[in-house]
Amino acid sequence: MIRGIRGAITVSADHADEIQEETQRLVLEMAKENNIEPEDVASVIISTTTDISSAFPAKAVRTIKEWNYVPVMCTHEMDVPGSMPLCIRVMMHVNTGVGQKEIHHVYLNEAKKLRPDLSAKSQVSSK
Template sequence: MIRGIRGATTIKSDSAEEIISRTEALVREMVRVNNLDPSDIASMYISVTDDITAEFPAKALRNIENFTFVPVMCMKEINVPGSLRHCIRVMMNVNTSLSQTEVEHIYQEGAIILRPDLRLTKDDEL
């Protein structure tokens, strides 16, 4: 079964280093908590708000072992007035036996406000 796993984070400034660092941390956490192997990832979409221009966030995946062949596409988010700024969002499409309720979506930094209903992880509930 293919499932979508969502994730989002924010950066404090539009620098290549921060874009790479925050994207890498987000993707690593999405993989860790959902117990994924990169070969299970069918594709990934990474979107950024229009105030992020210093680097392609997909470049962060080069730092993660076995991500060489994961298909990735970057794109811009719709510029909605009042929306969260400096935000990087990830949609990871994975082959998994997890049910929709078992999938853990990851929201970090300022992006936690996007989905407060998904803030708790299984580790937090124990």
Template sequence: MIRGIRGATTIVNDTETEVIDAVEKLMAEIIHLNKIDPDMVASVFFSATDEIRSVFPAKALRKFDGWTYVPVTCMKEIPVSNSLPFCIRVMIHVNTTISQKEIQHVYQGGAIALRPDLTKKI
């Protein structure tokens, strides 16, 4: 079964360092909480709001051991009025036997406001 694992984070300034640091933190938590091995991953989609132009968020994932051959892409979020600015979202497609309810989605920074119902208190 392929399951989607979602996550999102925000940055304050559009700099390469800030984007990479935020995405590394987000991905490290998602990988840890969901016990993801890169060989389980079918693909990863990152999206970013219009304000983010300094770097592809996927660049951060390449710093993780074993993720070299995982298919990754980046795209722009649709510009919805009053949406959360400076936001980076991720969707990871993982081969797993765990149920939808057991998936641990991760929202950090200002992105916690996007899905407080999915943010688990650990």
């Protein structure tokens, strides 16, 4: 069965190096928390807030060892007034037998504020 795993992370500024590092950090943490191997991943959709434009986060994923064949695509989030700035969001579609309630969604940095209910679940499970 294919399940979606959500994740989000913020960066401090629109700098290509930081976007690459933090995107890789998020994706690897999502995989680790859910015992996912690249071969299990059907596709990844990455969105960024419109204030991120100096690098493609999808390129960061493709450069992770063994992730180069995973289909990855980038897009921009809706530009809603008052929304969290400098945010990278990931929707990872994975083949898994794990139930929906057992999926560990990962929110890092300021993005923890987006879903404190899911961020707390992930923190408890990783201890």
